[in-house]
Amino acid sequence: MAIEVVPADPAWPEQFRRVEEDLTAALRGVPVIAIEHVGSTSVPGLAAKPVLDIDVVVARTSVAGAIAALERARYRHRGDLGVSGREAFEAPDADPRRHVYVCVEGTLHLRNHLAVRRVLRENDELRQRYAATKQTLASDPDMDIDRYLAGKSAVLQEVLALSDLTGDEKAQILRLNTGGPAT
Incomplete structure (x- = not known):
């Protein structure tokens, strides 16, 4: 399958803000340290695959609660995909296309x-x-x-x-x- 890389899109920061609001609501009650827009779409002017990468940063003790909250919001938990301290999720929709990860604070991946x-x-x-x-x-x-x-x-x-x-x-x-x- 071909890899799609497109010119920077000025809509990406606003798309992130919308998803961040949705994630904040879904994670209410979970002590979230930060929700970070990462990857190439987070860098103004950088060509990228048109998929937002979002890291939800939590303490190790909050990972299970974050997983449960995102599953209730219809995110499909995919496991750590071989990266310790990171849990991957498939979004319930493609508006916008995104990868969401729950990341333990301080880990190398984050x-x-x-x-x-x-x-x-x-x-x-x-x-x-x-x-x-x-x-x-x-x-x-x-x-x-x-x-x-x-x-x-x-x-x-x-x-x-x-x-x-x-x-x-x-x-x-x-x-x-x-x-x-x-x-």
Whole structure:
């Protein structure tokens, strides 16, 4: 299946705000630390797959309550999909298309998302190179998601070089992005 990467859409921040309101209502009673718009759609001016990535940040003790609340709101729980400290959900509708994750505060997965967002928002040159890399990869009609993720790894490592993640954490992220074991 082809990978779709589109120019930045100025509607993405408003779409996130609508989903954030819905998630806040669905999670009423669950101690949520933050609801973060992450991924490429959270970076102004960055080409992206037209799917919002949203991290619902909770303490480890609140994960079960967050899962139950989202299931009541008709989100389908998909498990951790191999990423410890993160629970994935399929949205009950496609308005907008989105991936929603419940993330334990402080985990590497969450810190990676926030670091990439921060660096790409601050660094025009890296943002442009990342967009060009994604567009080039997506232009291959035979591209699959695993090759797409691996193909972005080199520029993502440059992005992470400007983050506050440790060398070991950056190596773990590289292994995850290129299909190796996270250890």
